[in-house]
Amino acid sequence: MSEQIAGRSGFTPAYLDRVGSSFTDFLGATAPDLLPGRRPVPAVSAADLAPHGTTIVAATYDGGVLMGGDRRATMGNLISSRDIEKVYAADSWSVIGIAGAAGIAIEMVRLYQVELEHYEKIEGMTLSLDGKANRLAAMIRGNLGAALQGLAVVPLFAGYDLDAAEGARAGRIFSYDVTGGNYEERGYASVGSGSLFARGSLKKTWRPGLSAEAATRSLVEALYDAADDDSATGGPDAVRRLYPIVYRVDAEGAVRLPDTEVAEVAAAITADRSAGAESREA
């Protein structure tokens, strides 16, 4: 081909091919070593060698959807990080939270953010929310080999559906399994080691059509309950001023709630619970 002629380089034909608009597919063709899931994984369990992120919860409310995550990463019996962030804005109208092997998960989020932005730049429009959810499923599916060696990544995806019909709920949540299965959730969802307890908590506190404030409280309370019973989930840490990360996605886009706001919610929950304990003792 002409690109091999000495002295000239420029774009290879893969770059100039106008057909595809997926960044992952493009990397797969030109630089597959940059993709997670394309690397050989040794056939031993690597589960205790890498930090793992833990609990992520999401819940819809009347104006959109909220997603929150605790701040702990664990490596075997150790706490490897107290301030890791596991919830990110995927693009302007969607958020992604990750549980599982932190290194692979963060790489996957980075790739996913570029994937969405890349599509937007090339096509001049954003993917539909279902399209975004499907792209993420394909990415998780590619990681199945590593998942079976203990390096599973399980995300939770939520977004505001700009194409939602009038009157329909625009805030939507998608959960995944390690094989790339993609399930739309109704109302609320959780993933990670503390998800069992978080879900139990959400079941009692969440109702359809909550306001943003009530849903935030419900979400932070679920993380509190998860931290209560799961050693791998960190609770609100008033000493270090570390609070769960909470993102809100509504018609205006995805925003991260300021730490002060989450701190107030966490303080209110702690106060209510200690008041409850005192009244039982009295």
Added chain:
Amino acid sequence: MTMPYYASAEQVMRDRSEYARKGISRGRSVVVLTYDGGVLLIAENPSSTLHKVGEIYDRIGFAAVGRYSEFESLRVAGVRLADVRGYSYNRRDVTGRVVANAYAQTLGSIFTEQMKPFEVELCVAEVGATPEADQLYRLTFDGSVVDEPDFVVMGGQAEAVSAHLREHFRAGLPLRDALGVGVAALSAASASTQANGGEHSTLPAEQLEVAVLDRTRPKRTFRRITGAALRTLLGAEEASTPAAEETPAPPVPTEPAPGTPPGLGDPGAPDTAGGVDPDPGTPA
């Protein structure tokens, strides 16, 4: 194999240049100019979907004239190059120079090695942290690259447009004035204005494709100006919505919170970037 007629290399190059030049001058013009808040890209383009102006990366924009299919594949290649670099290094490591160099190499090798050269002329614009750091690279069909100060005019009646601009352009104009100067220059040479036998006094908003690289925006600086926002800026609806002129939000400093891996988004800035109307009431 029979030998074709002998033609000197000089003759071949001259023929190709002439061919490319003719193709480029048939179209409508594009103007890229700096203003106090960044870089302004204006194209005379009646189509609202076949863009001549596009986003390459956070601080890099693209404008082109000539054959659509050719510059479109170059635009896509630029986006891919920028995204691969940004993904494998860091977002800050993607510069206009890298993209311009890749274009120059590509155009150069196509010009010398293929029968038909690309009939395109490109501008890679990069907005810096200060007006002095703004860069405009002009790339021609033969792969030459020029770093232009202030403004770049390409395609159509480029001579007439740049003569008009040289007369009226000043560095550091505010957006509204810069747009006025750019549109006046395009109108002076456009076939659809009265001066040249058309029906408009100046080019209307429907005939223009306008975008800015806005220095004040965090992360992705590219923004299209369309619809009512454009008409207001052009002065057509001045009386009805005088306050609609943008009040740019102060740039949110991107200080990564502890625990944030480098390059992972900017939580302070929900960013719509390209393609989306800046009016928050009407998302996408």
